[in-house]
Amino acid sequence: MSRTESAMLPLGTPLPEFQLPDVVSGEAITLDRFRDRKALLVMFICRHCPYVKHVQNVLAKLGKDYAGQSLGIVAISSNDADAYPDDAPSSLKEQALELGFNFPYVYDETQDVARAFAAACTPDFFLFDQNRKLAYRGQFDSSRPRNDTPVTGQDLRAAIDALLNGGEVNKDQKPSLGCNIKWRPE
Numbered sequence: 001m002s003r004t005e006s007a008m009l010p011l012g013t014p015l016p017e018f019q020l021p022d023v024v025s026g027e028a029i030t031l032d033r034f035r036d037r038k039a040l041l042v043m044f045i046c047r048h049c050p051y052v053k054h055v056q057n058v059l060a061k062l063g064k065d066y067a068g069q070s071l072g073i074v075a076i077s078s079n080d081a082d083a084y085p086d087d088a089p090s091s092l093k094e095q096a097l098e099l100g101f102n103f104p105y106v107y108d109e110t111q112d113v114a115r116a117f118a119a120a121c122t123p124d125f126f127l128f129d130q131n132r133k134l135a136y137r138g139q140f141d142s143s144r145p146r147n148d149t150p151v152t153g154q155d156l157r158a159a160i161d162a163l164l165n166g167g168e169v170n171k172d173q174k175p176s177l178g179c180n181i182k183w184r185p186e
Helices: 050-065 089-099 112-117 154-164
Strands: 002-003 020-021 028-030 039-044 071-077 104-108 124-128 135-139 177-180
Touching: 020 104, 039 112, 039 154, 039 177, 050 071, 050 089, 050 177, 089 104, 135 154
Parallel strands: 039 071, 071 104
Antiparallel strands: 002 177, 020 028, 039 124, 124 135
16 A cells, blocks of 8 residues: 555646446446536545545445535546456445445446546546536545544535535645556656
8 A cells, every 4th residue: 555645736736537337237438428527526435445445335325415416426436446446446336335325336447537637646536627627626524544533524525515516616625646657658
């Protein structure tokens, strides 16, 4: 486990395009799926990471809490599945079904999408506004494995609520912390 902070991509960065397969349905997921949403949350997660395991139940709850609202959500796993078999698509599908994810969970085999987002860790969160400009990148909340702070998602939820209600997202954002993306050997 290598503790890595998110890269904190500059706010206002345009949303990178992608087309990736959903590990549950096999459907190709593109940005067109979310075109009518006020906000889009892109989460880089995986199955094996203790930081993701620490928040995964609340991530599933977040999806349910915002169902029916104008928020699109997509989870992406970009880890090298050869080196980390728990992060292979079949295992990710099990994770999604066990947790009841109600959002697409896609696999970025080439890791090109992770590079386009400058994703650095799992979990890593990117929230885009209606114009598909980056409005939030940072931590889910202040909870970490073994720090005894409850997992609430309060930092990310505050940003989502601001966008959905036409408000301003607080620019004072703390980096996410997690395991580094498991890059394929060059």
